[in-house]
Amino acid sequence: MTLLSPSVSARATEPGLLPIDAERWPDVARLPRASALRTAVARTLVERALSRLPLRTVTPRDLSSADGSSSAPTLTLHDPRAFHRRIGADGLIGFGESYMADEWDSDDLVGLLTVLARHVDDLAPAPLRRLRGAWVHHRPRNDRNSLDGARRNIHRHYDLSNELFALFLDPGLTYSSAVFDSLPGRAADLEAAQHRKIDRLLDLARVGPGTRLLEIGTGWGELALRAAARGAHVRTITLSAEQRTKAVERVRAAGLSDRVDVELRDYRRTSGRYDAVVSVEMIEAVGPEYWPGYFGSLRDLLAPGGRAVLQAITMPHDRMLVTARTHTWISKYVFPGGLIPSREAIARHSAAAGLGIVHDAGYGEHYAETLRLWRERFLDQEKAVEALGFDRVFRRMWELYLAYSEAGFRAHYLDVRQIVLTTTGGQEG
Incomplete structure (x- = not known):
C-alpha cells in the first residue's frame, strides 16, 4: 500500500512547513x-x-x-x-x-x-x-462493526503492509503485549517475552495434545503455531487478508498444515464446539453494540467444560463511557470502529451471556515496555518505512500512536488483562 502521491498541499510552499499529501491527508493538509x-x-x-x-x-x-x-x-x-x-x-x-x-x-x-x-x-x-x-465529534455510523464494516475497519489497519509490521515487531510478528521475565524489558528479550505471554494464555486454556482450539483473531499465526506444536488441532480466523496470507505461509513452512486451518472469517459466521477459545486483543475491535453477540458467540462455541481465554486492553469504566460517545484521534486514524472495554463491561456482558470469570490478571507495565520497544524500533527503521511508501505524515502518526499508547499504560490509564471465562464460573486460586 503506497501513501505517497503527487497531490501535495499548497502549504508545502510555505517556509518551515511539512509538505502534505492533501489527497491522502485532507484534514492535516488544511x-x-x-x-x-x-x-x-x-x-x-x-x-x-x-x-x-x-x-x-x-x-x-x-x-x-x-x-x-x-x-x-x-x-x-x-x-x-x-x-x-x-x-x-x-x-x-x-x-x-x-x-x-x-x-x-x-x-x-x-x-x-x-x-x-x-x-x-x-x-x-x-x-x-x-x-x-x-x-x-460523534463516531461516524460507517465505522460501526457490521459484517461489512468490520472487514473495512480491519483492512484499514492490519492490511497496511506485512513488511511494515515486520520492521518493528519481534520475529514471530506478535502484535500484542509481551510478558517479560523482568522489567524494564530489553529488545533482545522481546521474542522470548512474546512466547512467554502466548504460553501463559495456552496454559490458561489448558491446551495440549488433541485439544480442539479456536482462535478468534489470527494475527500472523504465532499463537496457532505454538498451540499446534503442543499437539492441538487449531482453527484460527481473521478478517485481515494480509495476515491470513502470511499465517498460511508460516504454517506451511512449519509443516503444521495438518493441524492448523487459517480462515478469512468473521466470528459471527463461525460455528462448531471447541475445548478452548482464545482471543488476544481482539475485543477492542468488536465495538460496544456488538459485545453481547461476541460473548454469546464465545459461549456457543465452547464445548461442555471448555474455557475461553481473552487478552484484553482495559480502561476505567467512566472513561470508557465517555470514549464510546466520542470520535477520537485514535478512532479516526488508527483503529476505526474500535473501543477499549472496561473490566466492568467485560464482567457484565460475559455474565449476561452465561459466562463467569475464573481468572483475571493484569500486565499493564509489561505493555508499556512492549510499546517502548516497538516505538524505538519503528523510529530506528524510518528509512525502511519510507522505502515501503509511507510518507512523513504517516510516520508521525504512528510515532504518536505508539507513544500515546505507551503513555496510557505508564499513567495507569490503560491496563491489559488475561481473563478466563467458563460456563460454570467460580474464581480459581
Whole structure:
C-alpha cells in the first residue's frame, strides 16, 4: 500500500512547513474552519490547563534562551496559531492532527503524553466537561462493526503492509503485549517475552495434545503455531487478508498444515464446539453494540467444560463511557470502529451471556515496555518505512500512536488483562 502521491498541499510552499499529501491527508493538509473567538477560547483554556501541569510549553524563540535546567517534558509549539485553531475546531483530534502536520513537538513525547494522561480529567474546567457532548465529534455510523464494516475497519489497519509490521515487531510478528521475565524489558528479550505471554494464555486454556482450539483473531499465526506444536488441532480466523496470507505461509513452512486451518472469517459466521477459545486483543475491535453477540458467540462455541481465554486492553469504566460517545484521534486514524472495554463491561456482558470469570490478571507495565520497544524500533527503521511508501505524515502518526499508547499504560490509564471465562464460573486460586 503506497501513501505517497503527487497531490501535495499548497502549504508545502510555505517556509518551515511539512509538505502534505492533501489527497491522502485532507484534514492535516488544511486548517479547519474555526472562528477567531473559538480559537481564542481554546488558546486560553489550553494555556491555563497546561500551566498547572508538570511540563513546559515553549516556542522555538523561547528555546533559544532556555537554560536547560528543567527536567519537565517540553511541548514546543512551532505554529501556535495553527495548534490552537485545530484544538478549537476539533479538540483532541486537532491535537493529534497538529502533531502529524509538524506544528508541535516534544523532547520527551512519551513523558509529555503521560502527564496529559494522568491529568486527563483536569484539562477542561468542570462546567465545560458537563457540556462535552455539545462540542465533541460523534463516531461516524460507517465505522460501526457490521459484517461489512468490520472487514473495512480491519483492512484499514492490519492490511497496511506485512513488511511494515515486520520492521518493528519481534520475529514471530506478535502484535500484542509481551510478558517479560523482568522489567524494564530489553529488545533482545522481546521474542522470548512474546512466547512467554502466548504460553501463559495456552496454559490458561489448558491446551495440549488433541485439544480442539479456536482462535478468534489470527494475527500472523504465532499463537496457532505454538498451540499446534503442543499437539492441538487449531482453527484460527481473521478478517485481515494480509495476515491470513502470511499465517498460511508460516504454517506451511512449519509443516503444521495438518493441524492448523487459517480462515478469512468473521466470528459471527463461525460455528462448531471447541475445548478452548482464545482471543488476544481482539475485543477492542468488536465495538460496544456488538459485545453481547461476541460473548454469546464465545459461549456457543465452547464445548461442555471448555474455557475461553481473552487478552484484553482495559480502561476505567467512566472513561470508557465517555470514549464510546466520542470520535477520537485514535478512532479516526488508527483503529476505526474500535473501543477499549472496561473490566466492568467485560464482567457484565460475559455474565449476561452465561459466562463467569475464573481468572483475571493484569500486565499493564509489561505493555508499556512492549510499546517502548516497538516505538524505538519503528523510529530506528524510518528509512525502511519510507522505502515501503509511507510518507512523513504517516510516520508521525504512528510515532504518536505508539507513544500515546505507551503513555496510557505508564499513567495507569490503560491496563491489559488475561481473563478466563467458563460456563460454570467460580474464581480459581
